[in-house]
Amino acid sequence: MRSSALLLRALRGSGLASCAAEDAAHKVMPALARAASTSAAATARPAASWASRAASAFGAAAALAGLTTVAAADHEAEHGLDSGAWPWSHSGLLDSYDHASIRRGYQVYKQVCAACHSMQYIHFRDLVGVAYTEEEAKAMAAEEEIMDGPNDEGEMFERPGRLSDPLPAPYANEQAARYANGGAYPPDLSLICAARPNGTNYVFSLLLGYKEPPAGISVREGLHYNPYFPGGAIAMPRMLADGGVEYDDGTPSSSSQQSKDVSTFLAWAAAPEHDERKLVGVKALTVIGIMWCFALYQKRLKWAPLKSRRVVVDVVN
Numbered sequence: 001m002r003s004s005a006l007l008l009r010a011l012r013g014s015g016l017a018s019c020a021a022e023d024a025a026h027k028v029m030p031a032l033a034r035a036a037s038t039s040a041a042a043t044a045r046p047a048a049s050w051a052s053r054a055a056s057a058f059g060a061a062a063a064l065a066g067l068t069t070v071a072a073a074d075h076e077a078e079h080g081l082d083s084g085a086w087p088w089s090h091s092g093l094l095d096s097y098d099h100a101s102i103r104r105g106y107q108v109y110k111q112v113c114a115a116c117h118s119m120q121y122i123h124f125r126d127l128v129g130v131a132y133t134e135e136e137a138k139a140m141a142a143e144e145e146i147m148d149g150p151n152d153e154g155e156m157f158e159r160p161g162r163l164s165d166p167l168p169a170p171y172a173n174e175q176a177a178r179y180a181n182g183g184a185y186p187p188d189l190s191l192i193c194a195a196r197p198n199g200t201n202y203v204f205s206l207l208l209g210y211k212e213p214p215a216g217i218s219v220r221e222g223l224h225y226n227p228y229f230p231g232g233a234i235a236m237p238r239m240l241a242d243g244g245v246e247y248d249d250g251t252p253s254s255s256s257q258q259s260k261d262v263s264t265f266l267a268w269a270a271a272p273e274h275d276e277r278k279l280v281g282v283k284a285l286t287v288i289g290i291m292w293c294f295a296l297y298q299k300r301l302k303w304a305p306l307k308s309r310r311v312v313v314d315v316v317n
Ligand code: HEC
Pocket: 108, 109, 112, 113, 114, 115, 116, 117, 181, 184, 185, 186, 187, 192, 196, 203, 206, 207, 233, 234, 235, 236, 237, 239, 240, 262
């Protein structure tokens, strides 16, 4: 109790939270004092001082709790709510991506996100063997009109897309993108999962995290409340709605399914080497393990005569 009282004094000294502590002390005090006054007159004085100490302790605890809550709330407001750790099917040591999910995730990107976000580092050819066959990817590319040129007459011209083209960007440049989005820039999504802390979980939580702003928080016109976004107000409205995407494999497209699939797709886009990395890791560890056994055997073989020999020094003869 003494340490709490000291703590309270320290808090008072630093001018921090003294009001909260004293407030609490004043509320608790009369109640405790009333309780004490019902006891015998001889014990009234010690009881009252006990009451004041207890009140200080309660006050300090309340002040500390208040401080930590305020600190946590500050952190969340500035950096966004913790996005958690969702059980991705590719997060285990030996797990590869769920490629059916990458394929669905591309469909979410194409049908929803591509209206505002580019993916300049992903080409149609990158999808081949990952989520689509070569024919499918060629057909998808050919559906796009790509500006190319200049031709022999110095003119730009449009042609059907090829496997070597990047996924088409929705806006010609950053200014056009900002102009269409009220001044906010929809960032390129190729590397977003690597560019944000806890990226895949962040994208998943962000897309589903839209809420009514809590009492006392007002969000500027044109922004939307989302506690996972640093600052809490994001220019992107909620984009995923149940049934808003049509999957070619017939999976029911709830908004959480869409968010999971597009997050897997973006995780793949940011780290396409992931599957190969784990596979090579397993192969390398296996080979190193076998070689280690040989090395151990050889070492023991070479050292055996030295370690087991007996040296006899005969000084007489
Ligand atoms: C109507 C246009 C629009 C669509 C469609 C859209 N976004 Fe956005 N998005 C934006 C804008 C604008 C921002 C910038 C927000 C800001 O800076 O406040 C943004 C930001 C983001 C961010 C970055 C947040 C950060 O930490 O900087 C991610 C991730 C994102 N969008 C993912 C998606 C995904 C995935 C989809 C598809 C499901 C999607 N967006 C669809 C407009 C859009």
